[in-house]
Amino acid sequence: MKSRFLFSHHYKPIGWVIFVIGFILGIILMLNDYNYPEWEVSVFPLISENDFFSKPAFEWSTNNIADEIASVFMIVGGILVSFSKTKDEDEYISKIRMESLIWATYVNYIILIITILFVFDISFFNVLIFNMFTILLFFMVRFHYELFKLKNVKEDE
Secondary structure, eight states, X not given: OOOTTOXXXXXXXXXXXXXXXXXXXXXXXXXXXXXXXXXXXXXXXXXXXXXXXXXXXXXXXXXXXXXXXXXXXXXXXXXXXXXXXXXXXXXHHHHHHHHHHHHHHHHHHHHHHHHHHHOOHHHHHHHHHHHHHHHHHHHHHHHHHHHHHHHHHHHHO
8 A cells, every 4th residue: 555645764763853852942942931042033923912903913023933943843853753654664554553643633632622621821821832742742652652562563473
């Protein structure tokens, strides 16, 4: 079975490096209340932060882009890790990939529903930030765990 939408297996190590760099930068930002490192640059926001309806949205402003870089790195790295072929991609691994993606989606949205019901204010905003990455993280953990189990079963035979 040919997988049209998967990257070559050569992208997986690159994805891990990008993901880990984004993860470490994100942890540093969280520990420093999103202030350090300070990479202030001029940006062109599509939506203005203050006075959404009265202030023009398309206006240059300055912003610390460290959190955007960390987010993009985690997402791009996570996609490369999650959706790169294995060296011996076959139909069973495709089945594991599909089941892991479905499982990660269910777990992600169950956690989101629980937090919608029981988490409020700025804590809920933090949950939404984490929720951007959890579906990729849950998928990566479960898919690689299932591959690990499959490898152990093959070695035992």
